[in-house]
Amino acid sequence: MIGERRRRDIQARVEQTGYVEARQLAADLRVDVSTIRRDLDTLARVGLLQRTHGGALPVYGGQAIDLPYEVKKRERLAEKRALASYAATLVADGDSLVLDSGSTTYALAEAIRDRRDLTVATNDLRIAHHLAASGGLRLFVTGGQLIDSVFTLVGPGALANLSGLHVDWAFLGADAVDVEAGVTNVNTVEIPIKQAMLEAGARKVLLADSSKFGRKALATVVSVDAFDCIVTDAGLPPRLRPGYGPRLVCLEVGGRRREAIAVPGPRREAQAN
Numbered sequence: 290m291i292g293e294r295r296r297r298d299i300q301a302r303v304e305q306t307g308y309v310e311a312r313q314l315a316a317d318l319r320v321d322v323s324t325i326r327r328d329l330d331t332l333a334r335v336g337l338l339q340r341t342h343g344g345a346l347p348v349y350g351g352q353a354i355d356l357p358y359e360v361k362k363r364e365r366l367a368e369k370r371a372l373a374s375y376a377a378t379l380v381a382d383g384d385s386l387v388l389d390s391g392s393t394t395y396a397l398a399e400a401i402r403d404r405r406d407l408t409v410a411t412n413d414l415r416i417a418h419h420l421a422a423s424g425g426l427r428l429f430v431t432g433g434q435l436i437d438s439v440f441t442l443v444g445p446g447a448l449a450n451l452s453g454l455h456v457d458w459a460f461l462g463a464d465a466v467d468v469e470a471g472v473t474n475v476n477t478v479e480i481p482i483k484q485a486m487l488e489a490g491a492r493k494v495l496l497a498d499s500s501k502f503g504r505k506a507l508a509t510v511v512s513v514d515a516f517d518c519i520v521t522d523a524g525l526p527p528r529l530r531p532g533y534g535p536r537l538v539c540l541e542v543g544g545r546r547r548e549a550i551a552v553p554g555p556r557r558e559a560q561a562n
Contacts, residue, residue, distance in 0.1 A: 310344040368498040368522045371542045373397040382406045384457040387486045390441040391462035393496045412442040451485040459490025463497040465504035468532035473506035499524035
C-alpha cells in the first residue's frame with residue numbers, strides 16, 4: 290500500500306507540474322532514486338506518464354507540451370547532434386542564416402561555431418552566447434521580450450528586427466510535426482517570430498527529431514510544404530514518411546553519414562541589418 294500511495298502521489302505531481310525529476314521526487318518522498326525510477330517505469334508501462342531522461346512527463350493524448358530548456362537539451366541528444374551535423378554541411382562559407390530558438394538549433398550552433406565568414410541571426414540567448422564566445426562569425430540578436438524558461442526573445446521588437454532580414458538559410462525547430470496539421474507550437478507568442486524567420490530565409494529547413502512527428506501542439510506555425518528540406522532521424526516510422534515527399538531526409542544516428550543534398554530555393558544576398 291505504501292508503494293501504491295507513493296505512485297499516486299507521483300502521478301498527481303506530474304499532472305500538476307508538467308515535469309518531475311527523479312532525484313527531486315526521491316528527496317521529497319524520502320526514498321532512494323532507484324525506487325523512484327522503478328515507480329516511474331511502472332507508471333509509464335500502464336500509460337499514466339511518459340518517461341524521460343532523469344524524470345517523467347504527463348500524457349496528454351498525443352498533444353505536445355512545452356518543456357524547460359534544461360529538460361529539452363538532455364532529450365534525444367544523439368539525434369539532435371546528428372541532425373545538426375547534417376544541417377551544417379548544407380551551409381557554405383560566406384552564407385547567412387537565421388536560427389530558431391531551441392535545443393536542436395543549439396546543436397547546429399555548436400556544429401558551426403568554429404566556422405568563419407558566416408552571418409548568424411537568432412532570437413535564442415543560449416545560441417547567441419555560445420556563438421559570441423567563438424568570435425569568428427558575425428552575430429545578430431533580435432532583441433525583444435524574454436521567455437526565461439526557454440531563453441527565447443519574442444514580441445514586437447524581435448519581430449521588427451526579423452522583418453528586415455534576408456538570409457540564405459532559415460533553420461527552424463518544432464514542438465510537433467504532422468502532415469495535415471503542419472508544424473505546430475505550444476507557445477503561440479513564438480509563432481509570428483517563426484513565420485518571420487521563414488520569410489527571411491531563401492531556403493527553409495526544418496530540424497526535428499522523429500519523436501516530434503505524428504503529434505500536434507496548440508497552434509499551427511506553417512504547413513510542411515513551406516520547407517525545402519525536412520531533416521529527421523531514421524526513427525521516424527516508414528508509414529509516416531510518404532506524406533512529406535522528397536523533401537524528407539532521414540538520418541541513421543551513429544551509422545554511415547549521408548552526403549548533403551542540394552536544397553532548392555533562390556539565393557539572395559545576405560543583409561543582417
